[in-house]
Amino acid sequence: MTERLYALTQPEIIEHLQTDGELGLSVAEVRSRQVKFGPNELFRESRMSLWRAFVNQLSKYLVLVLISVAVFLGLTGTYAQAVAVLLMVTARAAFGIIQESRIEHSRKIIKKLTGPMARVIRDGREFQLTASELVPGDLVLLNRGDLVPADLRLLQTKRLTINEVAVTGVSSPVEKTAEALADVNLPLGAIFNMAYFGTAVTGGYGRGLVVKTGMATEAGLLSSFMRSEDRIKTPFQRRLEQLDKHVMVPYLLLCLLIAALGINRGGEIDQMFLTAICLAAAAGPWNLPAVATAAQAAGIRRLIGHKVYWRRIFAMGALSNVTVLCTAKSGTLTQSKMTVRQVALGGQTLEVFGEGYDPKGNFSGPVDIYKAHFNLLMKASALCNNASLQRGGITVTGIFRGLTSRGMVKDWSIMGEPAEGALLVMAAKAGCWREKIEEKELRVAELPFSPARKRMSVIYRRSGGSMEVYMKGAPEVILGLCTHTYKNGLVIPLSDRERQEKLMQTASMAASSQHVLAFAWRELPAGDRDFSEKNIEKRLVFIGLAGMADPLRPDAHKVVHSCRRAGIKVVLLTGDHPLTAEALAGQLNVFDQDGRVLTGPELEQMTEEQLLEIASKTSVYARVTLEQKLRVIEALKKSGQVVAVAGSGASDALAVQSADVGIAIDVTGAGVTREAAGIILADDQLGGIVTALKEEKEWFASVEKAAQYLLVGSVGSVVSVLIAVLVGLPVPLTPVQILWSGLIAGALPAVALVMGPCVVRQTHRQRDNLLVDGPAWGHIVTGGLVTGIGTLLAFWIGLSMGNEALARAMCFNTFVFSQLALIFNYRIAKHGVLETGFTLQPYLIGAVFGLAALQLALNYVSWLQPGFGTAFLSRLHWACIIAITAAPAGLRTLFRLCNKVGKKFMFLRV
DSSP states (O other): OOSOGGGSOHHHHHHHHTOOTTTOBOHHHHHHHHHHHOOOOSOOOOOOOHHHHHHHHHTSHHHHHHHHHHHHHHHTTOHHHHHHHHHHHHHHHHHHHHHHHHHHHHHHHHHHHHSOEEEEEETTEEEEEEGGGOOTTOEEEEETTOBOOSEEEEEEEEEEEEEOHHHHOOOSOEEOOOSOOOSSOOOGGGOTTEEOTTOEEEEEEEEEEEEEOGGGSHHHHTGGGGGGGGGSOOHHHHHHHHHHHHHHHHHHHHHHHHHHHHHHTTOOHHHHHHHHHHHHHTOHHHHHHHHHHHHHHHHHHHHHHTTEEEOSGGGTTTGGGOOEEEEOIIIIIBOSOOEEEEEEETTEEEEEOOOTTOSOOOEESOTTTTHHHHHHHHHHHHHSOOOEEEETTEEOOTTTHHHHHTTOOOOEEEESOHHHHHHHHHHHHTTOOHHHHTTTOEEEEEEOOOTTTOEEEEEEEOTTSOEEEEEEEOHHHHHHHEEEEEETTEEEEOOHHHHHHHHHHHHHHHTTTEEEEEEEEEEEOTTOOOOOHHHHSSSEEEEEEEEEEOOBOTTHHHHHHHHHHTTOEEEEEOSSOHHHHHHHHHHHTOOOTTOOEEEHHHHHTOOHHHHHHHHTTOOEEESOOHHHHHHHHHHHHHTTOOEEEEEOSGGGHHHHHHSSEEEEEOTTOOHHHHHHOSEEETTSOTTHHHHHHHHHHHHHHHHHHHHHHHHHHHHHHHHHHHHHHHTTOOOSSOHHHHHIIIIIITHHHHHHHHHSOOOOOOSOOOTTOOSSOHHHHHHHHHHHHHHHHHHHHHHHHHHHHSOHHHHHHHHHHHHHHHHHHHGGGGSBTTBOHHHHOSTTOHHHHHHHHHHHHHHHHHHHOGGGHHHHTOOOOOHHHHHHHHHHHHHHHHHHHHHHHHHHHHHHHHHHHO
């Protein structure tokens, strides 16, 4: 750091940044600083000019080969053909620019929609906005699960811990302080009053002032770690490489064989080598990257329409390999819109009425009898809480409740954890508002919740100086720390029998799919200053239980059913009570085989070998910690499964990151979880998983079919030239015609094929399977032979009717129109165009008719004829071309119809 901001006191840093430590910046000042400092972003790349993009396209290997061919043709005096090749180069480069710009545009949209968020105070009001809008001097709030949105100088911390491995290299979380440090040079890892852009808040909360943004932050100076994903190859890239290894070497050898045979039979050396080079350049695999790019761009755009975003490039192509989907409960399978439905205190159960986060509702039951007990439970719910109630994005307190309700129809919402929001709303229904209590009582310390502790405690000092502890957490944990209970207005010892009764009451509430929390309380002496966990969380008084209902997402059943149909096992990993997990799993039909619920304590006793064996049989895990979730995921991966993990809360982040495919539910999701995920479901709909799975399978299926189609054209061109050379005929296609057939007439229909939806029939894709498998090669070779022989037949007919120029024109048109007819057979592998129809293929129809028009122009526009070796064709010529082109498709359709009629006849006979 160039400035030792960590050495400044709080008044000094506030003065240095010209801001307010309580109210934050004014909106007007923010606008001024946004102009001065720009967006708070890393990697703000300048927009590439059209000319630079065109030059980049020209530097690609295939384009360089084409330019070399054009230069050779120009040097040999065939200027028209050289111009034709340069036109194809220009078209190819323009197509590449368009496709790459579409992908870049989609990536920018995704980056904007999924960027990190920040909670900031401006003009004394709390806002949630994108991190890119922050400016130096902004007052930012941090909570567990947040990503630090800029470099901050901390002003307040409450057991704030941050994982700074991305910046400092220290893997363990660092506890932060708000105190000024010594005015000496300190390494980043020793600066405990700063929080750095991109690091993750692992516990506690705090607030700080933005001191650096964008590329000026420490993350900006060490920005190489942000681009490591660019070096990761996607599954599809690996399949392309496999196809290259299997196809290109034999294909290139075959092209060299053609050149050698042609020269041996008296052909001109330069023309035969040029023909071989053009055959190699027009090969199908060269077109596959462009086709895959078009498919990827189309798929990303369709998914953006469904608010499903691919954030990580390595997630593309991995989802269709998934065999196990591990999912959390709250916020993932459920809506994370919790509402307290039952309260248990004094041996009685009270029903709580009201909907959502609206603080209107009432309680049924003997509230008056337990008035003091009831009020204490409501007070604990309000104070042991860090959530805030909002309406229309404005924080609402008891003081302003009536004011905000007049003339307003905006929905109520909460800022913070859903469970805490539900408790806050319950307390508000009873007239208990945290802000009113805090006018007389002050929070002096907090022991934050963590997955390992399973509890949270706060200490409040009353006006007289005495202090009270309020605690909430998992019932079995809270009961384990309690020595007394509150009953009939008295604090009495908690007996083992009563402890068991309260655990049974917890189980009864959990069995109805409620998330149950327990509450405890105790008084502290006025002079006690030891706020450690060991001193505070002991000799507690049990108050009661609160059961919260978290409704299932409307599409949860559909997602589980669709995953099971696709051969994907669904595994539930939750920290909830085993009976809650069992009830939820029963509703969703998640159970597999023995229907067992494995708990965290049971998991803790298992060896890795035992877990590896039982993981394949178990679908529901309850009361599991983060470490235990990671053990289950690792065991599934070791057993050969491809694991996806869906989550939303901060505690899900490491599990999401450890998966083969991480999926974040965005609306209620923590920033650190969103950052760890490869796929984000931005509309808070779990059905996006099914949408993404379906889209990816369609993408792969369409690219597979496009690959097969391109290879048929490559085989056809090689077959026609090879047979002609072997039987002593002239080469049937000129180099320019070969290039046009492969790079334009072949590539554009393939691109159109992948841009439209594709019907997928397989239920599950095997991991790392080839783009073209054994059975597909049979179709490719057969199709290539038919196309090549038909093309050569047209050439032979043309020779018998006239000269070589006419024969090559007929051969060229036959080959191109055969390719255009062939593409429809790859729309659905088992059906032809007559069965599937034309209405579902607008891109394909447009490409085919557009190319047909271009092909006709090559024949009838006089100044194009010399470059492409075409000629004016009569009706008789076209009759021969159409007959040869239509014969294979007609025979296939006739065979399918006969086969269908035969099956119906056999069925009627039976």
